[in-house]
Amino acid sequence: MRETLEKTEAMVKHLAAVNRILEKHQYDEAKLIPILQEVQAEYNFLSRDVISYVATSLGLPPARVFGVATFYAHFSLEPKGKYVFRLCDGTACHVKGSIPILEALRKRLGLDAKTPTTPDMMFTIETVSCLGACGLAPVMVVNDDVYGQITPAKAVEVIEEIVAKEKNAKTE
């Protein structure tokens, strides 16, 4: 009994942010996309539980919300790492050699197209179709920092810097 109660309390706590976001948008189903964007910003990804909860709260079939969540590239149903590397593979970046950079990043972290995130939840490697910074091609964005005119070696250096920083933070 007590265990169930604790679990429920934890769940209520966990969903408090969703309630706040739903409230802000007045439970308006037309605002589904902004609601999911804000929920994802809060939890880093959209879990199945959260999607069902949003659907029920808005009075929509969960399938409808799943449909939207899976349609748009920005919604992730899997959790992402602490550092998300988004490598631009737009036309300009592509002709200036974005693929060798992608290969170098994946090789360094032991990732591939099917496993984009490292097991320690530290790094996620993704490609995006265009970041609109084509003048600086090839371009890579790490969380919010933009790196222009990068090379495979420079990209790997960014990983090494983060690894070193995280190591220091742990020992301190």
Add this chain to the structure above:
Amino acid sequence: MNSTEKVNLHDIAADYDAKAAKTERRVTICAGTGCVANGSLKVKDKLAAALRERNLDVVLELNHHDDVPQGSTYISKSGCQGFCQMGPLLRIEPDGILYTKVNVADVEEIVESTLVGHKVIDRLLYVDPASGKSCKGDHEIPFYARQTRVVLANCVIEPSSVEEYIAKGGYTAAEKAYTTMTEKEICDCVLASGLRGRGGGGFPTGRKWQFTLQSPGPKKYVICNGDEGDPGAFMDRSVMEGNPHAVIEGMMIAARAIGADEGYVYVRAEYPLAVERVRSATRDAEAKGLLGDNLFGSGLSFRLHVMEGAGAFVCGEETALIASIEGKRGMPMPKPPFPAKSGLWGKPTVINNVETLASVPYILREGADKYRSVGTPKSPGTKTFALTGHVVNTGLIEVPFGATLREIVYNIGGGVTNNKGKVTGEDFKSVQIGGPSGGCLTPAMLDMPMDFDSLKEVGAMVGSGGLVVMNNETCMVSVARFFMQFTQNESCGKCVPCREGTKQMLALLDDIIEGRADRHTLELLERTAKAVRVGSLCGLGKTAPNPVLSTLKYFREEYEAHVYKKRCPTGQCKSLAMPEILAAKCKGCTACARKCPVGAISGAPKQPHVIDADKCVKCGVCKSVCRFDAVVGV
């Protein structure tokens, strides 16, 4: 501001000008995405600190200063100034200086030598590689001097200052539209200007507005399509970042023309800075009474919402974009009914591209004739292009319609570079225009005028305006595959010919690139392309085969080399690569033999080397280490 009180543009402009007159100098630092990535905001902070250290007066936000010190230095940001490759850019007025590639370490010297000592620092000036001359200001730099800037003209103002936009004549066109013009007069004026939609289709904007005006109903909407998904294009991003009020004013005019009282700006989520700037510009306009109720005392209202996209290329299609605003999957609907009759929430809706809307205030302010005075009769006005790829000067440019490709690539772009970044004068292979819906232009088309109709004739399109220059080392089959992969990923799945056809086309292109193609492959590829084109509902599917068809038309011999000779002429396709050392160029330096990971290269020092084809793994290391360009075919 009280909504019944009428906004007085003249007073705001006069107040701004009086404040600006007190400052002695203005330093403008480019804060477009490109320059910010290169550290321009750090330069700005450092500059302010360095001036303050010397007890010099600094003004950072002119509009929020009630008491601007006489003789102070105004440090402002600007939107993207276009010359991204040379960033961060720093302008000093009234001296007329443009410094390029400025970093934090240069700030002290700029303050000492230029701001205090009135001397120009030569090493920070742009050097024209053609003449070797240093250029003091933008009028001397060919990249700028050869452009005609209308939409981008205001991209040197402070984007977060509605006051400066007003001081530059902003919102007077909206005032005119709300106070002295009828709906019909506005539509007629835009129609007479010949303005055509910049999102790709080139449909006359005035006509679109007329149709929506004629649709009955008390509730109508205006949507600004800022979902610039075309890879290799960033014109709309730059306009939203650098001149957001022009977009808002354009939307207000569109709303007045069709009788709408509500609008949405739909901005692509990959553009966080554009989202932020449009949002804050909307708030500033509301605070000034430029958005809301009783605009300019007319009794009319207009409210604006900003919505961030969620990453779907197909949402650039208008019916898909509308579905996305309604909170649904962004899938296109059959037309008719057109949005002009039944759009957002089933109400008549005008949906225009960012650049189109940003051109509207100029047209109303200066008149249709002035607008028509540049460009060609059928494609009047100017067009912004994102010039990228293998070209010396990458960045954002604006030229009159009808400018030739030669002018853009060679005179503004400074010529084509090879993979080592050098201009040899012989490397131009192709320009891809219009992204995944467009086609390729060849050296034979260098003197063709760039306008809607000429481009259509050669199987390309203006599209949103991405121009990607490609050199001789680029494999055109790989380029076609790149776009096919893109449209295949982005196909929403509604129409089977698009969903499955793009997949099959991609598989056929992979066969060609990986050496599995036979004599039927090209014919099958063309047949599938035609099926996708006729069997798809929206622009994405209808134009998805274009990059393939266009490269097949102009670079067929390259496809044939892949299919019949199993060779990639550029050596880019790894499966078909067969590296070879040109004996005439090889100096026998042994660099390649030492670096080859499988020991496939042999030869005595100072003698031409050879590659053992059986051992070679086609990794390309030999080519990258060769200093004499002797290794080819990989």
